[in-house]
Amino acid sequence: MISDLPLSGLKIIDLTNIIMGPYTTQLLGDLGADVIKVEDIKGDMTRSIGIQKSPDMASMYLGVNRNKRSITLDLKQNISKKVLWKLIKRSDVLIHNMRPQKINRLGFTPTKVKKKNKKIIFVGLYGYGKLGAYTGQPAFDDIIQGQSGLASLYKIGKKEPLFVPSVIADKTIGLLASTALLSAYIKVLRKGEGSCVEISMFEGMASYVLLEHQYGQMFSPSKGTAGYPRLLSKNRKPYRTKDGYICILPYTDKQWLNFFEIIDRKDLKNDKRFSNIKERSKDINLLYKLIKESVKEKTNQQLCKVLKKNDIPHGVVNTLENLQKDKHLKKVNFFRKIRHPTEGNLVSPDTGIKINSMSLPIRKHQPSLGENSTEILEEIGYSSDEIKKILNINKK
Structure with missing residues (x-):
């Protein structure tokens, strides 16, 4: 196991749910960050998506929430807001994927957060950037696949647009967000100054698709149509x-x-x-x-x-089922077997990242809802009586 991971000591408050945000923070947790997953009393939606052995521990959740701790906080309650403010004072990053109007209503605007902790990195993951025609609208992977032009790439001849059968927009923007967050962290280390980082799914995915497909429209005036012909060839396929x-x-x-x-x-x-x-x-x-x-x-x-x-x-061409039999993946021990305290034996794919020839370790199992609430509250100075009160208010 790597003893000194690159992000050891970095404290992240994670208010995200579903895939995009949790994938971002899982990558950072894999690299050593202390990720505190703040969930409302219902928990992350993915806790109920997929196969499950125990309540609130479905396969989708398990796939994107290792190397984290969980605390439940109903942020509509003032006492829970006070807990979050205490965490903000002691943390390096606050990341969320609420719509701007919701995070503002809760009172955790970038300005207020930066006032409490001038070195903090405030990261907002949004469907659409500010001051646009769609600002504030809800957005999910399917919507962004369509709006970004990705789904239309399948429209060869008379075929209809199709979705990529993967949450590719969520995962792609998760990677973009982790890059931007780490850049802001480097700024903190160099200048001692935090940043407000905003990531837009729509703009980010449109940029991603157009990297090769802008093609003739790269020029002004245009020198041809959009779309990279090699990738759009009807004969390009397995x-x-x-x-x-x-x-x-x-x-x-x-x-x-x-x-x-x-x-x-x-x-x-x-x-x-x-x-x-x-x-x-x-x-x-x-x-x-x-x-x-x-x-x-x-x-x-x-x-x-x-x-x-x-x-x-x-x-x-591998199927999902025979990936585990792939001779390369077997040789590099890609599929890691771990023992979860409530879910038993699990198989966790590696990240593809190695540092000094070693894979990033699974230091913490995927937490049950609020599993670490008590220890987190103790760390930020709450007494036993105060903790009991907070836990009672934030029960499911």
């Missing part, structure tokens, strides 16, 4: 093989030349249409169709062997 599906992407000049050799199309090696990436881009549909036709009578094992030998990027 290819059917004799015993499954495989993804193949020759990309460099050398990789394409090797591929032409493999499929016994040496004539294409001198074809000017395929001589460099600029020329290949003009006929990418033809090339993808060529791949499709060349692999359908071969097995995945046969293809992987020859593609690996020729250093051509490839990978067999």
Whole structure:
């Protein structure tokens, strides 16, 4: 286990729920931060989403709330607000994903929070940025997938727009938020000054989608339509093989030349249409169709062997069920088995991050609702009698 994690000592008050915010804070908790998850008496909505063994401990919640502690506070009650103010004074970060009008009604505006703690980083995760046409409206992953243009990318030919079957907007903006938060923390370390950080799902996801798809509209006036043709090619997809599906992407000049050799199309090696990436881009549909036709009578094992030998990027299409059998993931111990005090044996995927060749540890199990209320209240100076009173007011 890593003894000194990068964010050890960083104290975060986490008022977020569902996926975007909890994913942000789980990443920070994985890196060593002390994350205090503040929940109302009903708890995070994800506590009831998915398979569950115990009440309020569903699979969705378990997937995004490790390395945290939980305290229940009904912030409509003055005594609970006082607890949060005490936490604010002693913390480095306050993060929430309420709509601006709700956090303002509760009295925890950026200005008031900064007045209590000038070094604190106030992070607001919003559906839409300030002063826009949609400011203050509710937003969830499906809505942002549609508004950002992501869903429309599936509309090839006469197909309808489709959602990516993953909470991709929530998770993408969670990554964006963690980056922005850590940048603000560096500022605190350099200048001793906190910041107000605002993250917009809509603007953030639109920027994410347009990175490659702005294309001809990058220029003013426009030099073409939006949409990166290679990614929108109707033939860009996993290819059917004799015993499954495989993804193949020759990309460099050398990789394409090797591929032409493999499929016994040496004539294409001198074809000017395929001589460099600029020329290949003009006929990418033809090339993808060529791949499709060349692999359908071969097995995945046969293809992987020859593609690996020729250093051509490839990978067999895994199902969710057989991911745990993937030979690479097994070798790197990606699926970690942990023992939870109430949920028993759990399997927790690794993060993909290693520091000094070591994975980030699971230091704290996913907490039950309000599991750590007493210890957190003790840490900020409440007496036993005061704690009993606070706990009684914040019972489910």
